[in-house]
Amino acid sequence: MGLRATPIPAKDAARLAAVHQRCFAQSWSDAEFASLMQNPTVQGLGLVEDDRDIGLALLQNVASETEILTFGIIPARRGNGMGYFLLDAVADMARASGSSALFLEVSATNLAAVHLYQGYGFEQISTRAAYYADRSDAWIFRLAL
Numbered sequence: 001m002g003l004r005a006t007p008i009p010a011k012d013a014a015r016l017a018a019v020h021q022r023c024f025a026q027s028w029s030d031a032e033f034a035s036l037m038q039n040p041t042v043q044g045l046g047l048v049e050d051d052r053d054i055g056l057a058l059l060q061n062v063a064s065e066t067e068i069l070t071f072g073i074i075p076a077r078r079g080n081g082m083g084y085f086l087l088d089a090v091a092d093m094a095r096a097s098g099s100s101a102l103f104l105e106v107s108a109t110n111l112a113a114v115h116l117y118q119g120y121g122f123e124q125i126s127t128r129a130a131y132y133a134d135r136s137d138a139w140i141f142r143l144a145l
């Protein structure tokens with residue numbers, strides 16, 4: 001019971017895909033998750049509350065840095081500090097993989113995510129103008145571990 005972040009193995013990719021579908025309007029399929037997670041540099045992390053999946057993160061270790069490929073909390077559990085809790089687990093997992101930094105890209109218009117990452121201590125290191133389909137800018141964030 002309670003709240004815990006737990007590694008999710010590639011064989012359970014569909015479990016993360018199901019959470020992703022609840023978090024994003026345009027989500028990735030079970031097959032896309034399975035394909036990504038077959039890559040040995042990719043690690044899955046689930047956030048579980050009272051045996052229910054409420055969040056996910058997918059990480060990729062590149063050299064000595066870890067990229068957050070996707071990250072989300074289901075709508076019903078947002079605004080309760082779950083994002084911060086899951087980021088702590090992401091940082092722990094990245095450190096355990098030997099990473100010295102986390103990075104990610106996020107739309108400048110995604111206010112909740114920008115607030116979360118800035119609140120956690122990420123710094124914006126660059127911008128990709130009009131990067132997304134809706135022409136919004138991508139902001140690249142980095143956090144030294």
Ligand SMILES: CC(C)(COP(=O)(O)OP(=O)(O)OC[C@H]1O[C@@H](n2cnc3c(N)ncnc32)[C@H](O)[C@@H]1OP(=O)(O)O)[C@@H](O)C(=O)NCCC(=O)NCCS
Binds near residue numbers: 072
């Ligand atoms: C981004 C997301 C993970 C945040 O999760 P969360 O559990 O609601 O985050 P937390 O409750 O830990 O809140 C983190 C901070 O963001 C703030 N925040 C949350 N929602 C917000 C919103 N809609 N607008 C502005 N700030 C917001 C919180 O107030 C908190 O700020 P604080 O440090 O001042 O207390 C969640 O909204 C989500 O899954 N969104 C859809 C998927 C997504 O966009 N993922 C990121 C892609 S890179």
